[in-house]
Amino acid sequence: MTDQAAQHSDPGDAGGAGGAGGAVEGPRLTTRETAELLGVKPETVYAYVSRGQLSSRRAPGGRGSTFDAAEVKSLVRRTGRREPGPADGGLVFRTGITLIESDRYYFRGVDATELARHHGYEEVAEWIWTGEIRPGIRFIAPPESLAAARRAVDALPAHSGSTDRLRVALVAAAAADPLRFDLSPRGVLSSARGLIPSLVGALPMAGGQEFAAEGDTMGIARQLWPKLTAQPASAASLAVLDTALALLADHDLAASTLAARVAASAHAHPYAVVSAGLGVLEGPLHGAASGLAHRMLAEVVERGSASPVVADHLRTGRRVPGLGHRLYTGEDPRATALFALLADVPQAAPALAAARDVVTTTARHTPLHANVDLALAVLSVACGMPAEAGEAVFAVSRTAGWIAHALEEYAERPLRMRPSGQYEGPRPPQPLPSPRPAG
Template identity: 50%
Template sequence: MTTQQVAELLGVKVETVYAYASRGLLSSERVPGGKGSTFDAEEVAALAGGPRRRPPRGAAGAGAAGVAGGGAGRAPGSGYGDLPPIEPVTVRTALTLIDGGRLYYRGVDAVEFAERHGFEAAVGLLWGIDADQGLALHASADLVAALRRTGETLPAAIRLPDRLRVSAAVAASLDPLRFDLREENVRAVGAALIAAQVEALPTVSAGPSAGESPVGVPPAGESLAARLWSRLAPGAPPPGAVACLDRALVLLADHELAVSTVAARVAASARADPYAVLSAGLGASDGPLHGAASASAHRMLAEVLAAGDAVPVVSEYLRTGRSIPGLGHRLYPRGDPRAVALLDAQRSLPAAGPVLAAVDAVVRAAGGHRATAAEAANVDLALAAFAHVGGMAAEAGEVIFSVARTAGWLAHAMEEYREAPLRLRTRADYTGPRPER
C-alpha cells in the first residue's frame, strides 16, 4: 500500500504513518527509483483493527490533548495528536543477525565466511556488493599526504585510537561534497575512510607498506590486513599472522546494535555525513566496556604470563572486586563463536602456545568448580591474545576493532539514510523537581 492509502485507511496524516513506521508498528520499503514508501497491507489492516491511540502516562484523557510524550496543549493540526505514546524504537536491519549462538552477516554465518573470505569481501557483503568481488580499500594520494603531514604534528606519545579519530576529522575537512548521502558516494567515502585510518598510523615494521609510497593506492594484491599489520606489530609477520588478522577484521566487522552502532545510526538519522557517523561510532567505542575492552584483557594476560600462573592473578582481581576481563557475553550464553574462531586461528602461529595456555588457565581459574560457557573467553580476550602473540601494544586490539567496525557503522548508516529522518528521537522519563506553576 502507498503512504497515502495507509493514511486514508487509518484516518491519520501522512506524517503519522511515517511515525508509526519509525516506532516499529509498520514495515516500510522505499519505492525503487523514486520517492515515497510502500507498506505491508496485512500489518496496516492489523493496525487498523487495533487501538491506535491511548493516553500517555499522566495524561487526562485520550483526546487530542493526550498526545505522545505528554504533549498536552499541542497546536491542532500539528499531527502529534495522532501519535501513540513514545515507545522503544524497533530498528529493522537486514545486516546482522545473532541467533542460536551464531553470528550472521546478511544470512551468512560470519565464522564460516571468515574461513573463506577476507575483510574486503566482508565489506562488500555488508555494503550490498557481491562478496566474491569485494571492495578495493584505498585512500587518495592527497588524503594520504594530508594524514602524514598531520601525523607529524601530533605528540609522539599519542594513543593509536586517537590517531583514528584525527584521521576522520582530516578526511572530512578535505571533502566538500561529504553531504552527498547517495549510497554509491557513501561506499566510495567509506572505502577511503577505512584505508585512511590505517594510513594515519605510523609504520612500525618492515613490509610492503614500509616504503610509505606517496601514492594512496596500495601495491597490487596487498590486503588491508597486511597494511594494518605493519602499523601494529614490530617485525615482519610470521606465516599465517596476516591471515589471522584478516579473520579478526571479518569477525569484528559488525555486531548488530552494539552501543557504538546505535550511536552511528543516531548520527545518520540526523543526516550526519559518513565522516561524522564514523566519529560517533569511534566516540562510543572508546569506553572500556566496548571497543577498548581488549586492552584490559591484554593487561591481565600480561600479568598471567609474567607470573606463570593464572590463579594468583584471578584471585587478586576477585579480592579487589574487579571483574575479570574478556570472559562471557550476554548475547552468547553458550560461548562467543568469534572468540572460538579467532583463538583456533592463532594455534598455528609461532609463539602462540604460552599465550593460549594463559587464556585457558584464566578461563579455568575464573570458572573454578562451576565452570560454564558464560566463563568462556569472549572476542575481547581472543583479540588481546592475538595482540600478545604478535608482540603488539595493549591498544592494538582497540585499533583492530575500530577499523573493522567502521564497515558495520557505515553499513548501518546506509540503512538509516533510507529511513525517515530523526526517527531515533527518544523521550526522557523526567525524575527531577517539578516546575512551579
C-alpha cells in the same frame, strides 16, 4: 568489548470495529493497544497527538481515546518501533545487516564466521554494504586524504594512543574530501572505500620500521600489521588479523553503532558518522576492553599460571577481562574462530595456553566463556603488539559496520530518534536566581 543487540520483530496486526452513521472505516485501537504497538508508555501516545503525528477520537461513552490502526502502523514504519530490549530497555530497529541468535551471528543471513573463513575483510565489508561479494577487492586511499591524515597525525604528541590518531586522521581525511556530503549510496560507498585505508595509512609504523608499500595489491590487514608490531607477519598470523577484521565488522546495535545511527539520522556525512562511533568505542566497556584482557593475559604468561592473576582480580572486586558476553551463553563464536587460527601460529602457543588456563581457572568460580577480547589478547601478546592493539583492530574493522548502518539510516525518515526527556527538576514558575556575592 561489550556489544549490545536487540531482537527484531514486525509490528503485529491489531484492531477493532468502529464506525459512525453506518460509514465503513478501518479498525481503531485503544490507547493501550497503540502504546504497545509503538512500544511506548500511554502518556507518550498523547505526546504524539500533541505533535500532530497521530490523530485521536474519544471512545464511545467518553472513556479514553481511540486511534486509527493504519495511521499508527504508518507511524511505526516512519519512526522505528520502540520497545524493551532483550536484557534492558532500549531502541529496536529493523536492520538487514546482522542477526544474532542461538549463540551464532550472521551477516545478511550468512554465518559470519564461515564468511570470514572464506573471505577477507574488504570482501566482507562489501557484503554487508551491498549484499555482493567482490573477490579480490582492495580499498585505495585517495592521495589527498591520506596526505592530510598523515600530516594531522604527525602533529600529535608522541604518547598519543591509536584511537586518538584515528580520530584526528578521520577529521583530516573528511576535510580533504569535498564530496563527503553526498549521501547517495554510491557517494557513501566511495567515501568509505577511501576512508578505511586512509585511517590505516595515517597510523605510524611500529618500532620505527621501514615498510615498502605494495601498491593496490595490499589488503587492509597487510597495511595494518606493521602499524601494530615490529615483528614480521607470517602467513598464519596475517590470516588471524584479516579474519579478526572480518569477524568484528559488525555486531548489530552495539553502543557505538547506535551512536553512528543517531548521527546518520541527522544526515551527518559518513566521516562524522564514523567519528560518532569512535567516540563511544573508546569506553572501557566497549572497544577498550581488549586492552584490559591484554594486560591480564600478559601477566598470566609472565607468572606462568592464571591462578594468582585471577585471584588478584577477584580479591579486588574486579571482573576477569576477556570472559563472558551478554549475547552468548557459550563461547563467543568470534573467539572460537580466532582460537582455531591462532593454533596454527607457533609463537602464539604460550599465550593461547594462558588464555585456556584463565578460562579453566575462572570456571571454578563462575561458568564464564571466552569472548573475542581474550582472542585478540592472544594475538597481541603473542606478536609483540601493545595493549591498545585490539582497540585499533576493532576501530578499523567496525568502521565498515558503522557505514553499513549509516546506509540503512539515510533511507529512513530523518531525525526519527527523538526521545522525550522525563523532567524531574523544579516545577515552573521559579523566581530568577539571585547573583552570588563576589568573593
